[in-house]
Amino acid sequence: MADPIRYTSRGDFDSAEANRLHADAFQTRVFTDDEWDWKAQVHGHSRGWVTARDGESLVGFVNVISDGFVHAWIQDVMVDPARQRTGTGRELVQAARDGAITAGCEWLHVDFDDEHTTCYIDACGFTPSRAGLIDLTGE
Numbered sequence: 652m653a654d655p656i657r658y659t660s661r662g663d664f665d666s667a668e669a670n671r672l673h674a675d676a677f678q679t680r681v682f683t684d685d686e687w688d689w690k691a692q693v694h695g696h697s698r699g700w701v702t703a704r705d706g707e708s709l710v711g712f713v714n715v716i717s718d719g720f721v722h723a724w725i726q727d728v729m730v731d732p733a734r735q736r737t738g739t740g741r742e743l744v745q746a747a748r749d750g751a752i753t754a755g756c757e758w759l760h761v762d763f764d765d766e767h768t769t770c771y772i773d774a775c776g777f778t779p780s781r782a783g784l785i786d787l788t789g790e
Contacts, residue, residue, distance in 0.1 A: 656710060656739060658746045662702030666690050668709045669729075676729035698723055698754055701746040703730075703739055710734050713743040715751060723751040725761040744775045 669689035674681040693700050693714055703711030710731040717723040725747055730740045744761075751759050762782060763771050771777045 656734075656742070657704045658711075658742055659702050659704070660746060660750050661699055662704070664689070664702050664709055664712070669712060672709050672712055672729050672731060673727070675732055676735075698756070699747070699750045701743050701750065703734075703743055705734075711739045711743045713747045715747045717751070717754070717756060720755075721757045723754070723756040723759050725759065738774075740770055741774045744771075748775075 666684040666687070666689040670682045670684065670687055673679065673687075696716060698715045698717035698719075700712065700714045702709060708731075711734065712727065712729045713725055714727040715723050716726055725744060728740060728743060730743070748759055759777075760782075761771055761775075761777055762784070772779060
């Protein structure tokens with residue numbers, strides 16, 4: 652029987668494994684640490700993050716950013732494709748929610764594509780709300 656997944660608030664990770672997980676989860680190329688330094692990003696801009704590990708392997712990650720007061724946002728929810736639709740994402744979001752509560756935040760926000768409605772609204776308990784978005788790249 653496989654070991655249970657360990658969810659760790661502010662868990663240790665390296666940028667290379669986060670970049671591999673990001674590429675697998677979002678079907679993109681693997682960025683180098685020079686292009687996307689996850690450790691510098693979370694240490695410089697995050698309220699917190701949660702890692703999910705199966706043994707030594709990073710199989711999930713979520714970043715939580717904040718205004719430092721009332722609001723927190725879930726960003727970069729990544730789950731290894733082999734673990735998607737198994738509850739790993741829900742557990743990551745729950746741990747991020749718990750961390751935001753502990754930090755004194757009153758609201759937790761998330762943006763997502765329609766295909767993820769079942770996860771965020773049904774499984775994780777978010778309430779639908781309106782939001783706006785501007786594409787700053789001009790594309």
